[in-house]
Amino acid sequence: MSPAALIDPDWNEIWKQRQLLQESSKISGDSTHDWSRKENAERYDANARNEYDERVKTTIASLGAGKEMRVLDIGAGPGTLAIPLAPLVKEITVVEPGAGMLGVLKAHAERDRLRNITCVQKMWEDVDSARDLQGPFDIVIASLSLTMHDIREALRKMDDACSGSVHLFWFVDMPFWERMSFDLWQPLYGRPYYTGPKADCLFGVLYQMGIYPDVTMMTLGKEYRFRSREGMLAFFRKRFAAKTAGQVRIVDGYITPMIREREGEVVISGDSVFAHVRWKKK
Numbered sequence: 001m002s003p004a005a006l007i008d009p010d011w012n013e014i015w016k017q018r019q020l021l022q023e024s025s026k027i028s029g030d031s032t033h034d035w036s037r038k039e040n041a042e043r044y045d046a047n048a049r050n051e052y053d054e055r056v057k058t059t060i061a062s063l064g065a066g067k068e069m070r071v072l073d074i075g076a077g078p079g080t081l082a083i084p085l086a087p088l089v090k091e092i093t094v095v096e097p098g099a100g101m102l103g104v105l106k107a108h109a110e111r112d113r114l115r116n117i118t119c120v121q122k123m124w125e126d127v128d129s130a131r132d133l134q135g136p137f138d139i140v141i142a143s144l145s146l147t148m149h150d151i152r153e154a155l156r157k158m159d160d161a162c163s164g165s166v167h168l169f170w171f172v173d174m175p176f177w178e179r180m181s182f183d184l185w186q187p188l189y190g191r192p193y194y195t196g197p198k199a200d201c202l203f204g205v206l207y208q209m210g211i212y213p214d215v216t217m218m219t220l221g222k223e224y225r226f227r228s229r230e231g232m233l234a235f236f237r238k239r240f241a242a243k244t245a246g247q248v249r250i251v252d253g254y255i256t257p258m259i260r261e262r263e264g265e266v267v268i269s270g271d272s273v274f275a276h277v278r279w280k281k282k
Contacts, residue, residue, distance in 0.1 A: 011204030012152040018201065019149050021194035025185065027241045035077075035098025045078035045104045047223065055220065056084060059143065062216070062276060063167060065089050069138035072161055074124050075145020079105035082117060091116040093133060097123045124154055129161055136163035143169040144274070151197075152205050159211070159281065168277040169218075172199045176222040176270030180254070184240055187250050199275040206277070213279040223269040229259060232266050 035041055059081060065071065069089045073082045076094035078101050086092050086109070094117060096102050102119055109117050120132050125148055129135060140162040148154040158166050174182060174195055185193035199215075206213055226232040233252055236242075242251045258268040 008208075009204070011201055011208055012150065015151045015197045015201050015205060016149050018194070018197035019147070022196035025181070025193045035101045038100045038103055041078055041098060041100030041104045044101075045080075047225070048078065048080045055218070056080060058218065059169065059276075060085055060088070062278075063139055063141070064165070065139060069164070071139045071141065072133070072135070072137040072158075074140070074142040074158065075147075076105060077101050077145075079108050079117075081141060081143055083108045083112065083114070086112075086114045086117055089116070089139075091118065093118045093120060093137070095120045095122060095124055095127055097121060124148060124157070125150070127157070129157060133161060135161045137161055138164035140164075140166045141169075142167075144171070146170050146202065147196075151202070152209060155205065155209065155211075162281045165278055165280045168202070168213075169274055170199050170202055170277065171196075171220075172217065172273040172275050175220060175272040175274075179270065179272075181240075184250065184254055188240060188242070188247055199277065202275075202277065206279075211279055213277045215278075216276040218274055218276055220272050220274045221269060222272070223267060225265045225267050227265060229256075229266050232259065232268070 035044075063085075065085060065088050067088070067090060071082075071085060071089050071092045073085075073092055073094045076082045076096045077098075079094070082092050082094050082105065094102075094105065096105070096119065099121065102121055105117075106119065108114075118134075120127065122132065124142075124145075127133065140158050142158065146154070146168065178195055182193045182195060185191060203213075203215075224232065224235075226235065233255060236255050237248055237251050240247075240251050242248045255268065259266050260268070
């Protein structure tokens with residue numbers, strides 16, 4: 001490797017490598033994050049509406065949204081941001097590949113009589129801006145949805161779709177659910193768990209694109225709530241594909257000390273740090 005490569009690595013290639021390694025750690029047959037499934041989307045939405053309430057308020061307040069603004073929300077999920085943001089702006093276009101997520105989002109929009117949300121059911125990588133979007137947009141958001149392999153191309157497309165400001169929200173350290181995988185992979189499967197790319201890598205890509213964003217650090221809480229201890233343990237046994245008696249003991253032994261009771265439910269939770277990365281279109 002040349003000295004120049006050590007000084008100025010290709011951060012986009014590093015992002016790709018970390019994404020591929022992280023995906024190689026996934027458990028075959030794990031369907032808990034299949035967002036085409038209605039039950040998974042409803043579970044995510046139920047948790048998000050409680051644990052992310054304060055984060056959503058802080059996030060929306062940081063966007064500088066106005067009544068005449070048009071918004072693009074990339075990886076919108078069940079409308080965690082789009083639904084409360086819609087009454088504050090002229091219109092929102094959401095890009096979300098999961099049919100289950102879009103089903104929940106549309107149900108919320110119908111319930112709240114929101115008529116200014118347009119849905120594009122695609123991965124961001126597959127979006128044709130000229131055909132699928134009616135840009136440019138005053139605000140472009142990608143909140144905890146930066147799972148693209150070619151992040152430089154994804155960011156370029158976001159910047160091109162924007163006439164005002166781009167707002168990215170991404171992990172600085174391992175989120176709670178990723179820490180659990182990191183702790184459990186070696187004892188369960190005899191191999192390491194590879195974490196995905198974080199904000200340091202994102203900053204490097206942006207700098208090499210000539211984009212120098214403003215950055216604010218924020219705390220992200222994650223909470224799992226179940227009606228019973230056995231229900232929680234059953235969820236995590238399935239989540240981590242614990243099939244043998246030994247694997248079940250490993251998962252139960254890891255989860256049980258974290259469980260606490262609250263208001264008739266059993267709960268485990270943890271905090272991590274994420275960054276609000278934003279820039280105004282040149």
